[in-house]
Amino acid sequence: MASDTIGIYGLFTDPDVDKAREHFRAKSRKMVNKVTTVREAVERLVQDGDYIAVGGFGTNRIPTAVLHEIVRQHKKNLGLSGHTATHDCQILAAGDCMDRCDVAYVVGLEARGLSKISRQAFETGKVKAVEWTNAALAWRYKAAAMGVPFVPARSMLGTDTATYSALKTVDCPYTGVKLAALPALFPDVGIIHVHRADVYGNCQIDGIMVSDYDMARAAKRLIITTERLVPHDNIRQQPDRTVIPYYCVDAVIEVPYGSYPGNMPYEYFSDEEHLKEWLAAERNEADLRAFMAKYIYGVRDFNQYLELCGGLERMQKLRNQEFLLNGQGR
Amino acid sequence: MSGEVSYNSMELMICLAARNLEDERTVVVGTGAPCAAAMLAQKTRSPNLVILFEAGGMGPLLPSMPISVGDSRTFHRGLMAASMPEIMEACQRGMVDYTFLGGAQIDMYGNLNSTLIGSDHQKPKVRMPGSGGANDLASLCWRTMVMTVHNPRRFTAKCDFITTPGYLTGPGAREAAGLPPGTGPYKVITDLCVMGYDKETCRMQVESIHPGVTREQIQAATGFELLWADHVFATDPPTVEELRILREQVDPLRYIIGRSE
Numbered sequence: 349m350a351s352d353t354i355g356i357y358g359l360f361t362d363p364d365v366d367k368a369r370e371h372f373r374a375k376s377r378k379m380v381n382k383v384t385t386v387r388e389a390v391e392r393l394v395q396d397g398d399y400i401a402v403g404g405f406g407t408n409r410i411p412t413a414v415l416h417e418i419v420r421q422h423k424k425n426l427g428l429s430g431h432t433a434t435h436d437c438q439i440l441a442a443g444d445c446m447d448r449c450d451v452a453y454v455v456g457l458e459a460r461g462l463s464k465i466s467r468q469a470f471e472t473g474k475v476k477a478v479e480w481t482n483a484a485l486a487w488r489y490k491a492a493a494m495g496v497p498f499v500p501a502r503s504m505l506g507t508d509t510a511t512y513s514a515l516k517t518v519d520c521p522y523t524g525v526k527l528a529a530l531p532a533l534f535p536d537v538g539i540i541h542v543h544r545a546d547v548y549g550n551c552q553i554d555g556i557m558v559s560d561y562d563m564a565r566a567a568k569r570l571i572i573t574t575e576r577l578v579p580h581d582n583i584r585q586q587p588d589r590t591v592i593p594y595y596c597v598d599a600v601i602e603v604p605y606g607s608y609p610g611n612m613p614y615e616y617f618s619d620e621e622h623l624k625e626w627l628a629a630e631r632n633e634a635d636l637r638a639f640m641a642k643y644i645y646g647v648r649d650f651n652q653y654l655e656l657c658g659g660l661e662r663m664q665k666l667r668n669q670e671f672l673l674n675g676q677g678r
Numbered sequence: 679m680s681g682e683v684s685y686n687s688m689e690l691m692i693c694l695a696a697r698n699l700e701d702e703r704t705v706v707v708g709t710g711a712p713c714a715a716a717m718l719a720q721k722t723r724s725p726n727l728v729i730l731f732e733a734g735g736m737g738p739l740l741p742s743m744p745i746s747v748g749d750s751r752t753f754h755r756g757l758m759a760a761s762m763p764e765i766m767e768a769c770q771r772g773m774v775d776y777t778f779l780g781g782a783q784i785d786m787y788g789n790l791n792s793t794l795i796g797s798d799h800q801k802p803k804v805r806m807p808g809s810g811g812a813n814d815l816a817s818l819c820w821r822t823m824v825m826t827v828h829n830p831r832r833f834t835a836k837c838d839f840i841t842t843p844g845y846l847t848g849p850g851a852r853e854a855a856g857l858p859p860g861t862g863p864y865k866v867i868t869d870l871c872v873m874g875y876d877k878e879t880c881r882m883q884v885e886s887i888h889p890g891v892t893r894e895q896i897q898a899a900t901g902f903e904l905l906w907a908d909h910v911f912a913t914d915p916p917t918v919e920e921l922r923i924l925r926e927q928v929d930p931l932r933y934i935i936g937r938s939e
Contacts, residue, residue, distance in 0.1 A: 470805035
């Protein structure tokens with residue numbers, strides 16, 4: 349099978365599936381209660397230098413509480429899978445937690461504009477960037493979830509996105525077609541916010557999965573935050589709804605409104621005002637420092653952050669917005 | 679009659695884009711103007727157009743403009759709340775007809791830059807978001823369309839970075855790179871004109887000129903030499919009905935059509 353090296357960079361993560369098998373061989377299959385606190389989970393499962401992957405999609409179903417805690421604990425030199433990492437990337441950049449990133453989509457918050465602090469992290473060279481695409485990262489998780497060193501795909505080819513990646517190509521042994529060989533991505537830590545989980549970590553997600561089905565399986569360690577902890581029997585009654593099985597999961601934390609200020613499907617809409625406040629605070633250093641001191645460093649936990657952001661009254665408004673009860677759809 | 683109707687350039691571009699979306703086809707859109715164009719198409723000539731979003735939304739009955747490509751609206755009363763792999767694999771299988779993309783720069787072959795301005799990849803002058811799903815969609819969907827304002831900074835002789843493939847370096851380049859045959863740039867809809875691509879050279883070519891715009895004006899707003907179709911048409915302006923539906927049903931709060939760009 350002929351192959352070519354296209355990308356000029358190396359990989360941040362090891363695609364060696366046999367090493368991954370050894371890791372997963374040692375991973376516990378015990379069905380034990382994994383409920384803990386965000387603080388304990390981050391202390392135990394996120395180490396300086398780890399490569400992390402964040403579930404959801406930028407400002408949708410994101411595990412905000414864990415990201416804040418990573419900043420609060422001053423974790424350093426993290427690698428980030430930038431699969432539409434928008435508010436998540438912004439939080440980690442503001443906390444100066446990253447030194448490398450597989451970029452598919454970062455620094456922007458979609459139509460809301462660019463995050464200055466995220467931009468700076470890349471423009472100063474502080475964060476080393478290797479380019480990919482959203483599908484490439486999604487399929488890199490898939491290769492890892494399948495336990496194979498790469499999956500072939502027909503994207504990225506011919507562009508600078510490929511040149512400034514770590515991509516190699518292969519010729520198909522059956523048809524001769526040239527294919528991008530997307531290397532398996534096994535993050536050290538995956539972090540996903542879900543709608544429901546039991547104490548063992550069996551999870552249900554409502555709405556779009558984005559790429560979390562494969563990311564949950566690819567991650568060596570997995571932290572789950574959940575809107576609600578549910579009785580184990582609820583899982584047993586609807587096994588077809590389980591999208592992440594317990595044995596993938598290392599910690600479970602109940603965090604109501606855990607995707608705030610992001611959107612949580614069928615629960616609450618994004619808080620556009622607060623996201624604007626974030627972007628505005630980044631315009632100068634003093635404002636950002638004050639903002640971070642107020643909302644992240646100065647709070648005990650995520651509940652206190654929610655209180656600062658308007659508490660239940662605010663959440664109620666966002667719930668109404670999610671269900672289109674304000675007549676405007678926003 | 680139609681000459682009497684007034685509209686802004688965003689309304690014009692959205693109406694023209696909508697006319698390029700045939701019924702009973704599939705289109706992947708982002709937020710903003712492309713989403714408005716797809717919604718308008720559904721409410722006019724293409725009621726059975728199926729809208730897809732890269733994060734997994736499939737066939738929503740959009741109650742309003744989504745803010746994010748992955749927010750709840752993107753699968754509101756949809757056919758399926760799917761996943762990124764589901765949508766991207768549908769594109770790769772050849773099931774998706776259109777996509778709309780944008781960028782800070784576009785060259786004569788329709789290559790797009792949404793990654794950086796500058797020359798040092800590790801220390802760019804301006805870091806932009808990157809490909810997101812754009813490279814994938816332009817590689818895998820059959821027809822790629824671009825809606826953008828027309829100025830020489832955007833229509834550049836050379837992109838600082840080719841994030842997303844157009845015809846790359848010209849005829850045969852996509853196929854040589856390994857991209858699926860038969861895919862590629864289709865239309866560029868701007869505030870001055872509608873362009874397609876010359877079959878032989880794969881270069882951008884003006885097909886129709888908007889009311890009140892001259893050839894000189896279009897070339898002056900373009901950083902490379904444009905080609906002109908044998909028959910360059912006068913753009914049919916938006917109809918009263920298109921504008922009514924756009925303003926009353928698609929974007930009543932003027933999130934998109936109220937933008938100056």
